Structure formats: structure tokens, C-alpha cells
Amino acid sequence: MNTIRIAIVITCAMILSGCRVSQPGRIESEMAKDVKHKITVGGKNTPNPIPATPENLADGQKHFGHHCGICHGLDGEATGVPFAQKMAPPIPSLSSSDVQEYKDGQLKWIIENGINPSGMPSWKGILDDEEMWKIVNFMRHLPPKGSLGIAEVYKKEQEEHEHMHMHEKDSK
Numbered sequence: 001m002n003t004i005r006i007a008i009v010i011t012c013a014m015i016l017s018g019c020r021v022s023q024p025g026r027i028e029s030e031m032a033k034d035v036k037h038k039i040t041v042g043g044k045n046t047p048n049p050i051p052a053t054p055e056n057l058a059d060g061q062k063h064f065g066h067h068c069g070i071c072h073g074l075d076g077e078a079t080g081v082p083f084a085q086k087m088a089p090p091i092p093s094l095s096s097s098d099v100q101e102y103k104d105g106q107l108k109w110i111i112e113n114g115i116n117p118s119g120m121p122s123w124k125g126i127l128d129d130e131e132m133w134k135i136v137n138f139m140r141h142l143p144p145k146g147s148l149g150i151a152e153v154y155k156k157e158q159e160e161h162e163h164m165h166m167h168e169k170d171s172k
């Protein structure tokens, strides 16, 4: 019931703001955020059954590095991810208040279902529930930006780049 009312209010607001051509950007993105936080992303009332013990956090960090690091960086800040800002929408900082405002169950929901349409994939059938909850724990205890270095794949790429540049210099 509540959800339906919010949806109606938002729909009306969208129609109204659509008529007024002035400054759509901020209002629209604020509204899109509201729709996501209140309606689209489920799992709000599901508590995290996995405690954030040091072992579980270490597991979460490992799974995060393995599955999410390629886009979100090892630290959740997209450190070393070359295309992070080129994606539309760009890769968000996972320590930002926009992301941290989600409930644990919603973060798990995002991992399970992905965000459609965008580059954030769904991990249903790839990660099991326990792994997803451990990743949620890790996202609540993210290390300082840059402190974990950059993902292995990009390290190789960087080295190859440097190697190529060295060759360019050699041939000059």
C-alpha cells in the first residue's frame, strides 16, 4: 500500500517536472535514486544472517576481489579500473553515502539481481547466499581508498603498457 502511494507520487512528480523544462538533471537523478532506494531494490527487511567476524570479512574481501574487483577495484573505490568513469552510469564509490544508505538486505538483493539497465551484473547462480552476505559484510568494512593496490588484471595491462613504451623509446 505504502509502496503504491510512493509510486503514484513519484509518477505525478515526474509528469509535472517533465512539463517544466528547466533543470531536469539534478531533480531527475535525485528521483531516480529515491525510486531505487524505496521501490526497485528489494530485500529491505532481510537481516544479514552472517556475522562480520574477521574470518567472514576476509572471505568477503576475497570473493569481492575475485568477482567485483574488475569493476569496483579491490577497495570498492574503483582504484585502478581504467573505464570506471567512462561507463554510463559510472562505477559508484561503494563507501559513498548513496550506497551505504542501503540496508544489508538491499545490498544482497543488488548482488543477486544486478541493476537493470546498467553495467551492474546479477550473480544469481554464480555466488551462493553465504558468499553474497559475506561480501555485504565486506562492503560495510571497506578499507581506505587505494590501500589494497590494483586488481591483478590491470597490473599486467599496466606492465605491458610500460613495456610497449620502452620499446617505442628503443626504436627511436
Ligand code: HEC
Residues within 6 Å of the ligand: 036, 064, 067, 068, 069, 070, 071, 072, 087, 089, 090, 091, 092, 094, 098, 099, 107, 110, 111, 115, 117, 118, 119, 120, 121, 123, 135
Ligand atoms: C561489469 C562491471 C561490474 C561488476 C563486475 C560489478 N559491478 Fe557493481 N556496479 C557496476 C556499475 C556500472 C554500477 C552502477 C549501476 C547504477 O548506478 O545503476 C554498479 C553498482 C553497484 C552498487 C550500487 C548500486 C546502487 O544502486 O547504487 C553496488 C552495491 C555494487 N555495484 C556491488 C557490486 C558487487 C558486490 C559486485 C560483485 C559481486 C559487483 N558490484 C560487480 C558495475 C559492476
